[in-house]
Amino acid sequence: MRTFEYIRAADRADAVARARRGARFLGGGTNIVDLLRQNVEQASELVDVSRLDGAIRQSDGGGLLIDASVRNAALAAHPLVRRRYPVLSRALLAGASAQIRNMATVGGNILQRTRCMYFYDVEGARCNKRQPGTGCDALDGFNRYHAILGASDQCVATHPSDMCVALAMLDALIHLSGPDGKRSIRLTDFHVLPNASPHIETVLKPGELITGVELPPPSDAVTHSEYRKVRDRSSYAFALISVAGGLALTDGRVTEARIALGGVAARPWRAARAEAALIGVAPTEEAFLAAIREELADAQPLSGNAFKIVLVERTVVALLAALAGAHQ
């Protein structure tokens, strides 16, 4: 690990100004510190943004505003989240460990990097994401955890966050503040697919700070939603796949469906095709299966992860069927 300066940001403007001069933001440090220690990333200055305002409050439009420095554990436990967006609470609690959730911030969670083992192996592996143009050792190597959707021949890594899968399903909006001012962007547009440049992971501009996340008021399908994570051990493991799903029914027909998938792509995957296919149909297992198959039509399994296709299908069907059952 190289030595670096540690500075606690006085306010957001201070943080942005420092980042523009090359400093890196520090949230809970649960990801970036590991990456620095392993020499995957380098920084000469860390500006701590985890102690900026950390509030959760109702927005004017009846949604929820969550400051970026809110800790994952606090967000999961917040009464408004638990009552109105239970899927978010569940997704958060399905991630990492209690200790890590106590440290991790919302901003850091969104920007956590892939867990591809070759990405971490600075000395011994080739990785386009870490060092553009060197190759991708995961393509023919260990890729059990890797993507089946939206990958490229340059990179097949997944985004590992659980929280972001719920945020994608909730139509969350990310608020940013940067040298050029403020802007907002949908979470589903925030992470980008690898294409030819897997080292570019988001639309974030240099110096831009995530200031908060906004959730729209919960729709009917959000009220009836669930998160299910499938992993290699009961806790403290990243998702092989995960599903955030919600369903609204009227007169035995689906009126609103929300499905987001984790562990399948370089970003949390909003299954828009499947959602569209469900509108107006009767909530049967056959219909759910047909819908998710439509979503997975372009799925491209790798040598070690073909099982993910079946796993996504089954998990989505089971989750939606349970939601439909609960409606009745």
Place this chain on the structure above:
Amino acid sequence: MTKLQNAIVGGVRAVLGHVPASWLPGGTPDPLIDKRVALGRQQSRVDGPDKVRGAAQFAAEVPMDDLLYAAFVHSTIARGNIADLDVSAAEAAPGVALVMTYRNTPKLGVPPTVGLTNLKAAGNHTLPIMQDPEIRWNGQVVAVVLAETREQADHAATLVRVRYASAPARTRFEEGKNSAYTPESILVERNRLDKGDARRKLAEAAFKVDAVYKTPWENHNPIEPHAATIVWRDGKLIVHDATQMINATAGSLAKVFGLKADEVHVSSPYVGGGFGAKAMWDHQILGAAAAKLAGRPVRVTLSRASMHRLVGGRMRTEQRVALGADAEGRLKALLHHGYGVKPRHSVCDEGFSLTGRSLYASESFDVVQHYVDLDLLANSFMRGPGETPGTFAIECAMDELAHALGMDPIELRRRNAATRDAVSGAPHSQNAMMEAYDLGAARIGWSRRTAEPGSRREGEWLIGMGCASGTFPFTRMPGTSARITIDGNGDAHVASAAHEMGMGTATVQRQHAADRLGLPLDRVTVTIGDSSLPFASFAGGSSQTASLAAAVSAASGKLAVQLMRLAGNDTPLAGLKPSEVEFADGGLRSVDDPARHESFTSILRRAGRSELSAIGESGAPLEILKFSMHSTSAIFCELRVSDVTGEIRVDRLVGAFDCGRILNAKTAASQFKGGMIMGLGMALTEETLLDERTGRIMSTSLADYHVPVHLDVPDIDVLWTDIPDPRAPLGARGIGEIGTTGVAAAIANAVFNATGKRLRDLPLTLDKLI
């Protein structure tokens, strides 16, 4: 191991066959088998309070002035040479005191290799250590950086530039099978066993199963990483190590550095988990060499990744088991053939093929194992080596046979339980495996099991039960000694260079010495963990308690003789022979007339002595060559499998153990449960991910190498038969490793019962079930 060894062991066995059992160790059963006051009781560990308070000092915590910290640079190719080496940037980095590579490493001998014949040997491989530019496995150390802080050393290590000239490396298991070699012997057993025309009997058997079972490479992950604080003082080498091989490490380091035995001092009072890992690997040697070169003390603390690259684990195996049985389920033939990875430079046998030789009374056997020689880190011992992968194969096959026969799996084992060693014909010293089955079956409620796979369901969860036998041989190490000192207050102090890896060594020997010497517990202390204490062999093979017990017992015998001599004629005991007295009430008394008694204090005072010491030794373990001595167990599991995701959730584990007498219910329960959790990890999650393209281990962190977490570990019940083994000191066989054996099979068998799917390839990850 060699043909010569086979001949010697065979010869000794043949001779012992004619020696009356009463002449051998245990010929007169240990009176403490029954006469127990402190023994057999629940006792908390004597080291517990210090550990909880943080007062126990581990190897990486020993304070030392002028200390330098070491970081390692590991090779990134499996075979070839260092073509270019540039250490200038590393040397110029802040705080760096030394960069050691093959160019400036002092000449180092190859350490003598670990084994039963040389108790002062600890080497795990036979390769030169940083003596030349050659690379022999991916992960080998190519540079050691010493700096004023750990962080500086780690950073400077990233600045060492190495360019390699790669050579073709053998890193693929499947390809390696083609050129596998077949050793003459496995541990002390002859490798090939061909008895009773097994192939013909298999072909003719009414019922048979024939399948291949696979177990992966597993890495050690004790909570305390390997660590050593090393200093040279006046030409002597002092190593504060985390080791389960104190004297073997001292002896080996002496050889490596050309020192006399008494010029190396190894201290290791506390070890944060051993399991076979805490042995001598390259890090102590390189640390000592670097300390010598730098002229300053050095602390080595391996990172998790360095541990995975430098400390060998359980080898990958592929085992074919074929069983043939008649219509009543009696075994006619047992075939067990297999491959395991053991590079030529490795010295550790993974004797998986020994398992099936002792468990069941098959009419015929055809057993042999082969080794695959690859350019990998040497494999090593890991809790229950041999029997852990071996029971997975044998015990899954037994379950498959039971299913084929339509017979309850416990009944199948009952019909085949061996009444003596099925291969050699040697009598059991004691064996009640089927009683263990009865205990365990009652505890888990085996009668609730439905034989039809997939017939129990709760929602999406399929429920199943399974069982399997576990087994581990009894060993007692020769050469372990202990000193008992009686002080002027009549208190006893036991000392031995034995090991405390958290299992309760000192605690149990304190109970033992108290009962042996007729003292209350609080008048006995036990000191272990330092090479300056009386010699002890390594803590391995679940042998330490038995070895140490034999030594303490022998020392107590000598002590009685010396006390009687000191007591002279002015004692109530006058005229009695040592064999006519016994320890009681803080002194000696006549066996026939308990009123004749004199206390230790009184004897010592009269003789004008402030203390009295005697050293006893454990002696050769001839009993294990005459008798078939094995701890056994019956493991039960109840679990659920999601028919949506294939996830397995183990709801209950029950382990019923037949290991002779239990000496301390609390420490024994911890050993059994800990072992079973390791078995659970083997069954469900653990696997070293070796990238066969490069020979590189990719799973070098606890995020990627999955050990079970709390939520994976169910309620575990442990029970024991507590039937004494008359041949073992204190009536107790080893308990340290047996817990791990049989567990993976019980779980895999339960998965079959739940789902009807037979998985033969560990770990049982969900992708194999959907």
